[in-house]
Amino acid sequence: MKQIDVCLTPDLLHQYELKNKIVVVVDILRATSCMVSGMANGVKEIVPVATLEECKDLQDLGYLAAAERNGSKADGFDMGNSPFEYMEEKVKGKKVAVTTTNGTLAIHKSLAAKEILIGAFLNLKAVSEYLKNKEEDVIVLCAGWKGKFNLEDTLFAGALCHHLRGVFEFACDAPLAAEAMYLIAKNDMMKYMQDSSHAKRLAKLNVVKDIEFCIQESIYDIIPYLSGKSL
Numbered sequence: 212m213k214q215i216d217v218c219l220t221p222d223l224l225h226q227y228e229l230k231n232k233i234v235v236v237v238d239i240l241r242a243t244s245c246m247v248s249g250m251a252n253g254v255k256e257i258v259p260v261a262t263l264e265e266c267k268d269l270q271d272l273g274y275l276a277a278a279e280r281n282g283s284k285a286d287g288f289d290m291g292n293s294p295f296e297y298m299e300e301k302v303k304g305k306k307v308a309v310t311t312t313n314g315t316l317a318i319h320k321s322l323a324a325k326e327i328l329i330g331a332f333l334n335l336k337a338v339s340e341y342l343k344n345k346e347e348d349v350i351v352l353c354a355g356w357k358g359k360f361n362l363e364d365t366l367f368a369g370a371l372c373h374h375l376r377g378v379f380e381f382a383c384d385a386p387l388a389a390e391a392m393y394l395i396a397k398n399d400m401m402k403y404m405q406d407s408s409h410a411k412r413l414a415k416l417n418v419v420k421d422i423e424f425c426i427q428e429s430i431y432d433i434i435p436y437l438s439g440k441s442l
C-alpha cells in the first residue's frame with residue numbers, strides 16, 4: 212500500500228527521502244492559503260522565492276511583489292500576505308512573486324520531490340481526491356514557524372491523513388498524532404486554534420479575519436503545483 216508521512220517542521224526534512232514522492236507543502240497561516248486563494252481568484256502565476264532580494268528582482272521585472280516577514284508586509288513591496296489581498300482586482304491576470312517567513316522557504320526545501328502541491332484547508336478535498344488517484348507515496352510538509360512545530364499546519368496534515376485513511380498507510384506516528392489532533396479540533400477549529408502562537412501573533416496584528424478565512428474547508432477545488440519556478 213502507498214504511504215503518507217508528515218514532516219512536522221522543515222528542520223526535520225533531512226530525515227525524509229523526497230525522491231519520487233509527492234510533497235504537499237502547507238502553511239495554513241497564511242502562505243499556502245494565500246496561494247490557493249490567489250489562483251482560485253484569477254492570479255495568473257505565482258513565483259515563490261526564498262528571499263526578499265529575489266522578490267525585489269522580480270518586482271523590477273514587472274511582477275507584483277508580495278513580501279511578508281514576521282507577519283507584516285515588508286517595506287517596498289506591493290502586497291503583504293493576506294488571502295484578501297490575493298482576491299483584489301489588481302492581482303487578477305497578474306504574475307505575483309512572493310516571499311514569506313516560512314511558507315516559500317518550505318517550498319524551496321522540497322525541490323527534490325517528484326511533485327510539489329500547495330495544500331490548505333481551503334482546497335483540502337481537492338488535494339485528497341487528487342492523491343487518492345496517484346501511485347506515489349506522499350509527504351505532508353508543515354512549514355511551521357522558523358523551524359519549530361506549529362498547530363495549524365499539523366491540523367491540516369491530520370485532516371489530509373484522515374481523508375486518506377484506508378487508501379494510504381501511515382508511515383510513522385506523525386500522521387497518527389496529527390490525525391488525532393485534527394479529530395479533537397475539527398468541530399471548533401477557531402477555538403482550538405486561538406491559543407496557537409501564530410494565531411496570537413496575527414491577532415496582535417489585527418488580522419483575525421484572515422484566520423477565520425483560512426480555516427474554512429474545501430471552498431476551492433484547485434490545486435496549485437510547482438512547475439519550473441512557478442505555480
Ligand code: 3SL
Nearest residue numbers: 240241242282311313314
Ligand atoms: O511564515 C509564513 O510563510 C507566513 O505565512 C506567515 S504570515 O501568516 O504571513 O504571518
